[in-house]
Amino acid sequence: MDTSTLQAFVETAQLGSFSQASQRLFITQSAVSKRVAQLEEQVGARLFDRIGRTIALTDAGKALLPQARRILAELEDAKRVVKNIKGDISGRLSVAASHHISLHRLPNTLRTFTTQFPDVELDLRFYESEVAYEAVLHGDIELALITLSPESDPRLHSEVLWLDRLFYCVSNDHPIAQHGTTDFETLNQYPGILPAPNTFTSLIVHEQLAQRGLTPNLGISTNYLDTIRMMVSVGLGWSLLPESMIDNSLHKVVIDSDAIERPLGFIYHRDRTLSNAAGKLLNLLKEDAQKGS
Template structure:
């Protein structure tokens, strides 16, 4: 059982397609099929059912999937442990993902400092939604991620708060709610809300708050890009909760008297079973000094 066959198996399992797996691995489709077939011969079990263009995992495939991820994760871990023995030298590659908001408003000075202090590190930086980056770390595809932290992280995920993000209720200056010196949450439900998507950690925080007051949100538009939400609020399309860094002179901050302050935690995550490279360890130490 070799790593190339396991990587091909994982790619097909995660994409549900031999052709997409081939694209992701920069291989031909026949090469991916051959590697999966070799693995099936080695374990004497069919891993996928191929019916027309539909690819689905068999019972054996579902049983192998978490173990294949674990094998590859431990192999990567062994490489990092050995690589870290080189007198603590900081070099090699670092796979990192950051949410769009953190990338724009928190990361630039840190990246500049990191690149100056660690010039031999090849940074593989991805910009992704927090939930996507979270899954990448959980699966072992990413070494680190800087995201909005999950309220209920998987036991395998180590998370640390780096920044406390205070969220403000905001509307455009000519919005009907802007006329009030004080409002309550019930009044907000009478107007359109513009919030991140329902599958996001930030949206979960807001929904929980309103559920605790037995109120139902009136969400008419959603996008996971907070800068886009700010734009839509500024032209009067609805109200939202936005970080302090996005509240500019075109917005009115509402005084919602029956709402406790709304905070979301921004921070770093990595897999508990993964030995961090020297490069990742250095970045984590830099982030800890930000607190």
């Protein structure tokens, strides 16, 4: 059993696809299949059920997966400890970031980081915050830049970098925009455009409406806030959006509710030794956040 077979197994299990695992590992699909087959032979059990193009973990595969993740994480941790001692700022740095943070908070920091540390191989993945959270917990990602959960897992270190103020918005020609002020009952007469129910924004809206005995009148749904902003701007409904995304195509709704702030920041696993590269990136992020970028 070696790391290459374990990596092929973990990536295939995580992505649910031999072809996607091959893309992640930069090897051919047949090479991934061969490595998984070698691992199955070594452990003496089938790890995946293959039904047509669909694969699923067997009971043996489910039992092996957390152990394989732990072994790979400990090996990577050992490598980082040695590199850190040597002072190296190089190698692979895996970072997951939400689409909103990637578009609106990261560009300047990434430009500086890649210029200052050209020997770092940046593996930047665009995940929804909830997916990135799980990836850090499982040891698949070193850092995640996400909307922070109000109840973080004790295994994770989390730190706020930015506070996003959120406002209810409609298009400038929406009937609500003609009101000086409005209330949730009036707002909810029109369709809302929200991300998935388990997201910070959606949970806030559901809670505020529920406090007033209202069930959200929801229309289109997408997790991409820039798409939501576009749909709101052309009059398809209202939404709750970060102040940083509100331009003159949108109208802030004056409504009786407490100020809403969404904490954005980073998380990493407390049991994982951060690489020198991760430390440098976090320092740059903190500096830029203090400057207001």
